Amino acid sequence: MSAVAELFQRILRKTRRPATHALEAYLTGLFIEAPDHDPEIGSLVHVHNDGRVTGFIGVMPLPMAVEERTVRAAVCGSLMVDNHTDDPFAGARLMRAFLSGSQDITLTETANDISTAMWRKLRATVLPDYSLEWLRVIRPAGFVAEMAANAVGAARLLSPLARPIDSLIRRGAPGPRLSCLAAAVPEGTFPSAEVDDETTAALLTKWTEAYAVRPLWQPENLRRIVAEASSKALYGEMVRRVVTTRDGRPLGLFLYHGDPGRIGRVFQILAAPGRIGEVIDSMLAHANERGMVALRGRTQPVLLEALLGRRFVFLHASSSIVHTRDPTLLEPFLAGKAFFNGFAGESWSRLIGDRFD
Structure with missing residues (x-):
């Protein structure tokens, strides 16, 4: 996780300070060793031809109930790509690989304008009432x-x-x-x-x-x-x-x-x-x-x-966004009947708003 921690510092924290062991340990605990870890729904890295890690999607499995049905959801947390100009399609490749996973529903609540454009191209749905x-x-x-x-x-x-x-x-x-x-x-x-x-x-x-x-x-x-x-x-x-x-x-x-x-x-x-x-x-x-x-x-x-x-x-x-191949799973989100954002998202994690000194 050391390469991912360095990406996090440079891209999301916008600092050249080296990543700390505390940050690396937290990323490992959050995305690899969490109690709800699902071996079929995992985080992904993008590796350049020269072996460098140049991208990452942090994924957190989240079992959900849709009416009386139990489904597998995946929350997309940290999405980051290094040096986008050298490989402008790295983010899209990561997204496609992630969305082709085993989950029934994919969610994110922190998509910026660039990420939202990618989500839209992959037929995801932006939820305006959850995005303000x-x-x-x-x-x-x-x-x-x-x-x-x-x-x-x-x-x-x-x-x-x-x-x-x-x-x-x-x-x-x-x-x-x-x-x-x-x-x-x-x-x-x-x-x-x-x-x-x-x-x-x-x-x-x-x-x-x-x-x-x-x-x-x-x-x-x-x-x-x-x-x-x-x-x-x-x-x-x-x-x-x-x-x-x-x-x-x-x-x-x-x-x-x-x-x-x-x-x-x-x-x-x-x-x-x-x-x-x-x-x-x-x-x-x-x-x-x-x-x-x-x-x-x-x-x-x-x-x-x-x-x-x-x-x-x-x-x-x-933007808060949902992606699913099953229209019946999308309907409650469009109707505003889903509990999403906050505790049912990624913003509860310490990556948003905490220090790792």
Whole structure:
């Protein structure tokens, strides 16, 4: 895996620093020695004529239920090709080899524009309702300062000046609801509390049962996924809370990473049927109390209606894609009845957002 780790550093992390043993060990554990390893659904490397490894597709098997049917899915994670100009068809060869595998369904949630074009040529389907990112500004001045700091690091020195501006905006904004201009906490927000790995895994299993397409995680593997999703040091501190009624009944779960004064990255929102709006309100209230300037996350069809009424902005950064040779397996994805993205994807892995020092 050392050659793959070096590719990861250069192509995906865009750094010339040598890959660490920790990164190489994680890639091995994720793509070769994982508890859910399937010998018939594996990762692939592209080898140049001179013997160099010049491409890689990281593949994670994911057993899924489609209605009452059990199928084999494969999640395409890290897709990278070195020196595309020397061999412009290397990526296409990797993709064709991967899609001709034993899986019934192939999924990816992080396809950039170049990858999406390749997927389309191979008759894959882009899922628009799963491919949007949402943004919710909580502190407008703080958000502008943070965006400037992301472009020019020294601009972060101006962040303290944004706080009094946001205080003025709040005092002048009418109404109790959160908006793009002020982040007053909604009245009647349900409480939330920190939750551990075991409870998270149990709630994941419970609240995904209503989906027509859902993962069939083995308990050992689900515990590993939940634990690893917490480790994203590049994004900030992990916040994982269960939302409850006044008498303690669980309504939903939200998980995001971020530090006060920064933009939080929401990894997953789950809810009992009909309660998604209340979970979103509780999440926004908590982020407001922590001093977040904004939250951003990925859509799922079940979230869209609730998001539309709460002053969210939508944009596109990468595409969620499904490929299958069986039209009956595609239908639930097109109808928005599949649980896909987040824990049912590749973004839970430490390769997205963590350090390997």
